[in-house]
Amino acid sequence: MSTGVIITLIVIVAAVALVAVVLKLLARRPQGGRSLQRRFGPEYDRAVARHDGDERAAERDLTERVKRHGSLRERPLEPAAREQYEARWAAAQERFVDSPREAVAEADRLLGELAGARGFPEHGRYEEQLEALSVHHAHHVHGYRRVHGAAHGGADGAAGNGTSTEEMREAMLDARALFEELVTPSRKDDVRHRADNGTSGARTAADDSETDRSGNRTHAPWTLNRRHPKGS
Incomplete structure (x- = not known):
């Protein structure tokens, strides 16, 4: 075998070994960044910021987080x-006018209880509950973080008594998006409920008035602009 052929084989073997090492390193990476x-959407950017880039x-x-909470299945x-939670949320919105805090x-409190009822870690275990919610409702979990910060103070929200009325209003609006996701039944929940009650899959006029074409519950926009709350 000539020297040239030997050198060529050595180069090929080295290249193959290098590719194998690169592939092994990539396989060790938890998940692709793009995935x-x-x-996680905005939660990804927040995690990067928390780790200083x-x-x-x-x-x-x-x-x-995905390993710990990815297998969680939300309870219907x-x-x-559902009606009780919706009534309580509506009451909280009404109360904001006179008592924003x-x-x-x-x-x-309501988001914590609702998340617990849906199968997430129980109310009172905020950090664990927030972490689990970030896996399944990443695009809206920040609303919970904001309203919790406004209510209790902390790094994730404006501090307690120093929170302005406008900041509390914005926190409530952000939190509502997560509330809607948690309280609105999925299509699977609807099918299970109809089966349990022996009803057909046909929708009623009332059902149609509450959902849009994509299956999402619709509500009149809430702006909290009726009048300035006391103590603002």
Whole structure:
């Protein structure tokens, strides 16, 4: 075998070994950055910021969240329970006009209880509950973080008594998006409920008035602009 052929074989073997090493390193990476970015949306950017711009550290953090909470299956709400949660949220919105701080505190409690009822870690375990919610409702979980911060103070929200009325109003509006996701029944929940009650899949006029074509519950916009709340 000539020297040239030997050198060529050595180069090929070295190239193959290098490719194998690169592939092995890539396989060790928790998940692709793009995949995590799509799944977590703004939560991805927040995780990167928390890790001082270290994307790999942020991705390891987010991947661990998925491992801990990704298999969680949300429990459906009974219609009566859903109506109670919706009535309580509406009452909190009404209360905001005269008592914004009490309304924000009630919204925070309500989201915690509702998340617990849907199968997330129980109310009172805020950090764990927030982490689990970020895996399944990443694009709206920041609303919970904001309203909790407005109610209790902390790094994720403006501090307690220093929170302005406008900041509390915005926190309530952000939190409502998560509330809607948690309280609105999925198509699977609807099918299960109809089967349990022996009803057909046909929708009623009342059903159609509450959902849009994409299956999302619709509500009149809430602006909290009726009058300035006291103590603002």
